[in-house]
Amino acid sequence: MKRICIIGISGKLGQYMAQHALDRGFDVVGVCRPESLGKLDRFGDRIKVYPGRTNDRAVIEQAVKGCDGVLTVLAPWGTDDYASGTAKAVLDFAEPGARLIFSCGWHISRDGKDRYSWKLKTFVAVFGKLAKWMRAVDLDDQVRATDMIFASDTAWTVVRGSDLEEGDSEGLPVWSAHVGDPVLASNRTRRTDFALFMVHALTDDRLIHEAPAIVSRLSASARAMAA
Numbered sequence: 001m002k003r004i005c006i007i008g009i010s011g012k013l014g015q016y017m018a019q020h021a022l023d024r025g026f027d028v029v030g031v032c033r034p035e036s037l038g039k040l041d042r043f044g045d046r047i048k049v050y051p052g053r054t055n056d057r058a059v060i061e062q063a064v065k066g067c068d069g070v071l072t073v074l075a076p077w078g079t080d081d082y083a084s085g086t087a088k089a090v091l092d093f094a095e096p097g098a099r100l101i102f103s104c105g106w107h108i109s110r111d112g113k114d115r116y117s118w119k120l121k122t123f124v125a126v127f128g129k130l131a132k133w134m135r136a137v138d139l140d141d142q143v144r145a146t147d148m149i150f151a152s153d154t155a156w157t158v159v160r161g162s163d164l165e166e167g168d169s170e171g172l173p174v175w176s177a178h179v180g181d182p183v184l185a186s187n188r189t190r191r192t193d194f195a196l197f198m199v200h201a202l203t204d205d206r207l208i209h210e211a212p213a214i215v216s217r218l219s220a221s222a223r224a225m226a227a
């Protein structure tokens with residue numbers, strides 16, 4: 001793995017991923033909205049940025065050229081198929097054989113075998129309807145995006161983040177195939193470690209065609225299972 005592209009590099013997760021990728025010695029290119037370029041000033045010329053919306057197919061085609069891996073922040077913004085447009089552009093234009101890693105939340109289910117708390121179900125139902133009504137966020141489009149990825153024959157991994165918090169790293173998160181598994185009960189991960197897991201997935205072939213749901217390795221539930 002030499003050169004990687006981060007789609008959505010200026011967000012919180014994107015910036016953490018950029019730092020972890022640089023720490024590993026990768027060449028880093030990224031895509032971010034033109035109005036967000038300033039958020040990346042601290043990286044200077046250590047990264048190359050293509051300004052554009054993440055569902056802009058021409059920008060994605062240019063940015064992913066020659067990349068061995070692509071890290072995509074799947075964000076369900078607006079009601080114009082932003083997440084599914086982003087996923088489709090990455091799937092269509094990434095180099096054959098490139099490792100493709102996508103981020104989303106626990107609400108995404110690959111096989112319908114996840115077991116959700118009433119709290120998460122209520123949040124998704126209420127927030128999802130309200131946000132769509134306000135035309136701010138379309139969770140259904142994030143589902144369409146991940147369904148498209150799951151059906152793809154590319155070397156994909158869909159990383160499903162728990163509730164996120166800021167703070168120093170607690171190490172590489174642990175994961176399970178299904179939400180509801182006891183190891184995930186604590187439902188918390190440091191955002192920097194979500195990014196660490198995304199970057200780690202680029203070179204861990206055991207994660208190809210998996211949708212790991214992650215949790216901090218120092219959380220109570222992860223420690224209880226380790227013990």
Ligand SMILES: NC(=O)c1ccc[n+]([C@@H]2O[C@H](COP(=O)([O-])OP(=O)(O)OC[C@H]3O[C@@H](n4cnc5c(N)ncnc54)[C@H](OP(=O)(O)O)[C@@H]3O)[C@@H](O)[C@H]2O)c1
Pocket residue numbers: 007008009010011012013014032033035036039073074075077078082103104105106160161162163164191
């Ligand atoms: N937040 C959570 O608690 C949580 C929990 C589990 C999983 N996740 C997943 O983690 C990933 C990152 O989420 P995050 O909450 O940490 O946010 P984030 O890293 O700050 O990322 C948000 C992304 O969306 C872009 N964005 C913001 N407003 C936009 C708009 N109106 N139109 C288009 N793009 C816009 C941002 O770009 P700009 O820099 O240009 O604004 C950035 O690339 C997502 O895949 C999410 O599903 C989040």
